[in-house]
Amino acid sequence: MIALSLAEIATVLGGDLRLAGPATAETIVDGIVDTDSREMGPGSIFVAKPGAETDGHRFVGAAREAGAALAIVEHVVDEDIPQIVVADAVTALADLAREVVARVRAAGDLRIVGITGSNGKTTTKNFLARILSDEGETVAPIKSYNNEVGAPVTMLRVTHGTRFLVSEFGADAPGSIARLAGLVHPDVAVVLMVGMAHAGGFGGIEATAKAKSELVSAATSSGTAVLNVDDFRVAAMSELATSRGMSVVGFGQSDAADIRAHDVEVTASGTTCVVEAGGERIPLRLQVLGAHHVGNALAAIAAARVLGVSTADAVARLETVEIAERWRMQPLGNDRVRIINDAYNASPDSMAAALRTLAQITGQDERTVAVLGAMSELGETAGEEHDRIGLLAVRLNIQRIVVVGPEARRLFISAISEGSWDSEAVFFPDQDAAFEYLRTELRDGDRVLVKSSNSVGLRHLGDRLGELFS
Template sequence: MIPLQASDLARVVGGTLAGDDVLVRGGVQTDSRLVEPGDVFVAMPGEVTDGHRFVATAVAAGAALVVCERPIDDAVPHVVVPSGLAALQALAAHVVAAIREGCTIVGITGSNGKTTTKNMLQAILERHGETVSPVKSFNNEVGAPMTMLRATSSTRFLVLELGASREGDIASLVRIAMPDVAVVLKVGLAHAGEFGGVERTQRAKHELVRDLPADAVAILNHDDDRVAWMAERTAARVRWFGLEAVDGGLWADDVDSSIDGTTATVRRGDDAWPMTLRILGEHHVMNALAALSVADELGVAIPDAIAALESMVRAERWRMELLRPESGVVVINDSYNASPDSMAAALRTLAHVSRSSAARSVAVIGAMTELGDSQVEEHDRVGRLVVRLGIDRLVVVGAGAKAVHDAAEHESSYGQETTYVETSDQALALLRATLQPGDVVLVKSSLSAGLKDLGDAVGGVA
């Protein structure tokens, strides 16, 4: 964060300072376990606990200033505010305004691919200037401001991942940061249960570009009709990307994948650039095109940007992460997030790479969450897709995903190839007893299904 006097910080957040008017030079934390000497600790009530319970821990760790919703007895200087969340967001808006002149702000949203695209942009832009992007997938009303607060006067690129649980969430974050470049990747069924349907998801994602000024740029997925719809509903200049030829934009063909990665040819007009990603899955080509479009807009040469992408070993921990344990099996651990779209993409990747290497394919599937009334229907679709793709073995874990097993079992002649177990421990025992060297295993679920550790265990990660 930029340095601030405690009195100035109190003014910015609309609070009252108690104690010394210290100069704050550290970062901002909402988790007392992450506080380092000189940091600001923002105490907020949460869904599970109340940050005010951990003020003493933060002070002991060296917090220079506490922002809190009620007076505290500690000797540390503190600013009392009506709302810790509102204070956090106001402080983030102040920092963004202070650094905007020398910094380009990029916002990314979409039902799938935000974190991968963010990581791709980090890999590209950090070669050209100090780049700040979210830790993991910090993208909500707390996480996005926390990313903004990591920016300093030397930050040249600030990349924000903007997610939403309801309509209005992204709009509120846009008001804080107002991106210079905004990317919309895809509108799908991820979180559709929370929104109440894909149409409302579309409106929520549209908030990223809806209020942009005319001198901003909206980079939109030409292949997704729900994203293309946004082009007529923004004042920003529009750039397209996709797998079909698009005027003036980047597109790709010759897309292929193997167990060693993904290849494609990136094109613009008469220009063409080969690209070989070590990241597994043809669907990541779209994420790469989005990142390359931002880089191109910011003046980075396409060959240089592609070279940065080709240096990436993985998209993110537990996202299409390739593991090669001593057992001789190949594990694709993609158990950090799951939606109907990302589930289908991962299964198609499994089917394709296993066929290309003449290997047996094994899908280990856990529940997809936040699908609302379509929960059973979408899991049923997954089970039938497994059969249609010819995946050799299916293991379904947990009651939330049982419809996957039921659908696969009901398909003709597939009953002997699918197994349902209730727990990850049961799945691990089954896999260890039945996997053979050379098998390609996909472990795919939402994070709350708890399969990431199962994927690591099968993949030989301690």
């Protein structure tokens, strides 16, 4: 974070500064800001966020011992550390992020990119951060820091030397993206897709589309909207963008795209295509598995071009990315038994894309094995969406369908009903039972996909299988 005095921070937050030890109101702090006391270091700021399972106020002492110079609290804690008492710690975190980014922006050349979409946010963020990091200091979220805590924590990592801030915006309800993106008003607003992920929490896919469009509304009016023209709901956001005076850049595989991919091919060693932009045609070879990542790459290239990076440079840098992120199409195992651990998250769209990738990368003499868990947050559509994935797995001729957990049992029943008989589809109530089956069932030539929503935790099963066959 940029250097601020305790008094300045208290003023920004509208809080009550309580001094302790040798600190004065003019004491400067410039360390990281976080809600996790384990992340604290010298000069850092600990935000004591109350939670459903624990209360951050219990860890103020641990934060002080780790070097924290300030605690932002909702009530005074009996610890020898300066404290700023606020009404709401999460709101205070957002207020501090807004102020710090505004000061850096006013003093220098900071450019801000916001990314949202039902799928692909983290991969696109990582792709773009890789491209921009060669241009100057780039701040981007760790993992999927895209909520009311993670997004401001990331923003607060900017300094006066930061040239690019890449923010990832998730949404758990209408208004979430508007609130988070409104903290920084991005120069570039990237919308990837509108899908069924979290649709249960929004009341349907049209409400989801409206929520994603909040990023375009929150961007600067002189900025650029980077939109997926292959998704008609995203493409329709161009009208909103132009009505605000923004420029629009479209990406995708259709002829309407400004940044376009064609000749897409997926193999076990990566994904290739030809990128066409501004009259140039440049081959791209991604080490990341899956045709669906081509769209994420195009989005990153498009955003980078808006920020002044050439297509050739963007492509060259993307080709160095080995994996999108841990637990996202992550290759594990060995050449005999290859595990693809893609169980950090799952939606109907990403589940279908992962199954298609599994079918595409498996050779004629190899066997496809899909280890599948539940997709969460689908609301009243959950049953039919699990049915659809079960049907798709059978129609793609996935040779072993291993369903794990009671929440995914309907997927198993659907596969059986579609014709996956004679032990082609099996069900296990938990990960341990599935692991015991797989450790003896898997054989040379197997290509294994592990896929579920994060809350189901099959990523840990994928790690176990990867270690077993390493």
